[in-house]
Structure formats: structure tokens, C-alpha cells
Amino acid sequence: MSEPNQGLSIGQVAELTGLSVHALRFYEREGILLTSVRRGAGGRRVYGAGDVEWLHLCVSLRASGMPLPAIRQYADLVRRGAGNEEHLLTLLRQQQDRVTAQIAQLTGTLGLITHKISSYTRELAQGATGPITCTPPPRT
Amino acid sequence: MSEPNQGLSIGQVAELTGLSVHALRFYEREGILLTSVRRGAGGRRVYGAGDVEWLHLCVSLRASGMPLPAIRQYADLVRRGAGNEEHLLTLLRQQQDRVTAQIAQLTGTLGLITHKISSYTRELAQGATGPITCTPPPRT
DNA sequence: CTACGAGTTAGAGCCGACTCTAGATCAACC
DNA sequence: GGTTGATCTAGAGTCGGCTCTAACTCGTAG
Numbered sequence: 001m002s003e004p005n006q007g008l009s010i011g012q013v014a015e016l017t018g019l020s021v022h023a024l025r026f027y028e029r030e031g032i033l034l035t036s037v038r039r040g041a042g043g044r045r046v047y048g049a050g051d052v053e054w055l056h057l058c059v060s061l062r063a064s065g066m067p068l069p070a071i072r073q074y075a076d077l078v079r080r081g082a083g084n085e086e087h088l089l090t091l092l093r094q095q096q097d098r099v100t101a102q103i104a105q106l107t108g109t110l111g112l113i114t115h116k117i118s119s120y121t122r123e124l125a126q127g128a129t130g131p132i133t134c135t136p137p138p139r140t
Numbered sequence: 141m142s143e144p145n146q147g148l149s150i151g152q153v154a155e156l157t158g159l160s161v162h163a164l165r166f167y168e169r170e171g172i173l174l175t176s177v178r179r180g181a182g183g184r185r186v187y188g189a190g191d192v193e194w195l196h197l198c199v200s201l202r203a204s205g206m207p208l209p210a211i212r213q214y215a216d217l218v219r220r221g222a223g224n225e226e227h228l229l230t231l232l233r234q235q236q237d238r239v240t241a242q243i244a245q246l247t248g249t250l251g252l253i254t255h256k257i258s259s260y261t262r263e264l265a266q267g268a269t270g271p272i273t274c275t276p277p278p279r280t
Numbered sequence: 281c282t283a284c285g286a287g288t289t290a291g292a293g294c295c296g297a298c299t300c301t302a303g304a305t306c307a308a309c310c
Numbered sequence: 311g312g313t314t315g316a317t318c319t320a321g322a323g324t325c326g327g328c329t330c331t332a333a334c335t336c337g338t339a340g
Contacts, residue, residue: 011286021287022329030327042336044287057252064249068327085264092257099250103243109204110239112197117232124225151316161317162299170297182306184317208297 007040008047017055024055031072032058034079064099147180148187157195164195171212172198174219204239 014021028037028045034054040046061071074091077084154161164185168177174194180186201211214231217224 060249060252064246085260089260092253096253099246103246106204106239106243109200112200113232113236120225120229
């Protein structure tokens with residue numbers, strides 16, 4: 001139970017990021033990580049705080065629907081260092097647009113669901129009599 | 141090009157819903173549709189306006205991350221008719237929660253991306269000198 | 281000293297959601 | 311009557327993203 005504060009095992013990183021150890025090795029093979037992970041005694045992976053931070057970003061990006069190849073491309077640019085800011089910005093702005101569109105889409109769907117919920121609730125309250133009232137949504 | 145206004149071909153429905161004809165047949169096999177599709181001359185599918193409306197809902201739900209089995213379950217309940225409003229409401233409220241959570245998550249990620257964009261932009265404007273400034277996000 | 285738990289590799293397997301193929305049928309136009 | 315284009319069925323294939331397996335190596339606790 002030593003905690004040198006620098007150097008986490010793959011299991012610890014899995015817990016911190018919510019990824020499985022399998023997924024972590026997979027991400028590494030796929031070139032998602034910025035630097036090749038350090039190895040400790042017996043060839044075991046040793047992750048640093050920076051790795052975890054980066055992985056958190058990756059998890060967020062994945063959750064926002066960015067595919068792994070796109071994340072790898074982003075990682076490549078960051079790895080390559082200065083001189084690629086323009087390209088990086090382009091990628092980021094694209095994802096910004098996609099996420100914005102997704103939020104809009106989800107907000108629409110949420111409205112639809114909410115509308116259905118209120119119709120069913122009304123129906124239940126009034127003691128449903130007829131067949132299912134397939135209330136058309138206010139707007140799609 | 142006859143348009144009897146009631147009765148659309150699978151191709152027309154594909155255009156209207158954005159699903160492929162393959163996907164439409166697949167959805168039918170999977171029990172996603174409320175009623176078995178009518179058949180016209182030569183066994184061809186004939187969709188009604190209601191089918192299209194339902195499919196639009198399905199597309200929305202899919203886009204909000206609802207898996208096909210869940211949509212089928214929902215369809216089953218609607219098909220079964222009155223007496224299942226409670227169950228329907230439960231399903232809908234669950235999806236409502238999921239979508240709400242998703243929007244929150246996406247909003248967070250959007251903030252992260254926006255933050256990164258502004259750092260890179262600032263960096264570019266000031267003439268990048270050092271190595272990539274991996275500015276930590278304000279909040280995750 | 282041995283048993284355990286956590287790690288290692290390469291590679292196979294799985295799941296969801298389509299997507300495509302092959303071979304047949306049909307309606308309509310020239 | 312032949313060609314075109316949309317449709318039909320059953321079933322195979324694809325793709326992304328993991329997930330799992332087998333066989334092995336460590337380091338530590340009992």
C-alpha cells in the first residue's frame with residue numbers, strides 16, 4: 001500500500017478513469033496516449049498524473065461521440081508539439097460544432113419525451129378510457 | 141408517380157426518415173414497428189403516415205442513445221394498448237433521466253473543448269514560444 | 281515455499297446496429 | 311417483349327469498441 005504519489009498502476013488508473021484495464025491497454029495500442037507509458041518492476045505500466053488527466057479528457061471526448069481515430073489524430077498533433085495549433089484548433093472547433101448539434105438534438109428529443117410523459121400522465125389522471133392516445137408532439 | 145397520399149413505398153419512407161431501406165426492413169424484423177406493415181402489389185411494403193410518425197420518434201430515441209431492445213419494449217407496450225400507462229411512464233421517465241444526464245455531460249465536455257480552444261487561440265495570438273501549454277481545465 | 285492477486289502478451293471473441301449480397305419478382309416504359 | 315429500376319427474402323459480412331482467454335511473470339503474505 002505504498003503511495004509515492006507519482007506512479008499509478010493500471011488498476012488504479014482504471015478505477016480513476018472508469019475505463020477497464022483491458023480498455024487502457026487497448027487505448028495504448030491504439031496510440032491514444034500522448035507518451036508511451038513508463039514501465040516499472042517486471043515490465044508493469046506506471047502511469048503519471050498527466051496520463052490520468054489526458055485519459056479523463058479522452059473519456060469525455062469519447063462520451064461526446066468522438067471516435068477513437070479522431071482522438072488518436074488529436075493526440076498525434078499534441079504529441080508533435082508546437083506548430084500544429086491551427087490544425088488542433090480546426091479539430092477542436094469541429095468537435096465543438098458536433099457537440100453543440102448533439103445538445104440541440106438531445107434537447108429536442110427531451111422535449112418530445114417530456115411531452116409524451118405529460119400526455120400519459122394526463123391520460124392516467126383522467127382515467128384512461130379510449131385506445132392509446134397517440135398525441136402528436138408539438139414540434140419535431 | 142401516383143400519390144394517393146396514403147401509402148408510401150419503402151424508398152419514400154427511407155427518404156423521409158433518413159433510415160436506409162435495409163434499416164427499415166431490419167427494424168421491422170426486430171419488432172420496432174407498431175403494426176406489421178401492409179403489403180401492396182407483389183408483396184411490397186406500404187407504409188402509412190402513422191408508421192412514418194412512429195419511425196421519426198424511433199429515430200429520435202435512437203439518436204438519444206436508446207438501444208433497439210428498449211425501443212422494442214416501448215413499442216410492445218404501446219401495441220398492447222391501455223393498461224400499461226404506468227409501465228410506459230416508467231420507461232419514458234428513465235429515458236428522460238438518461239437524456240438529461242447526457243445533456244449535462246455534453247455541456248461539460250463542450251465547456252472543456254471551448255476552454256481548450258480559447259487557450260490555443262490565445263497561444264497563437266501571442267506567438268507561441270514555449271512547448272504546448274497544456275492548460276488545465278477550470279473544472280471537470 | 282507456495283499460494284495469491286495483480287500484472288504481462290498476443291490474439292480471439294462478442295455485441296449492437298446496421299449494411300450488403302444474391303437471386304428472384306414485379307410494374308412500367310419503349 | 312425486353313430493359314430498367316425498385317422491391318422482395320434469407321442470410322452473410324462489417325465496423326467500432328471493447329472484452330475475454332490463455333499462458334506466463336512478479337512481489338508479497340502466510
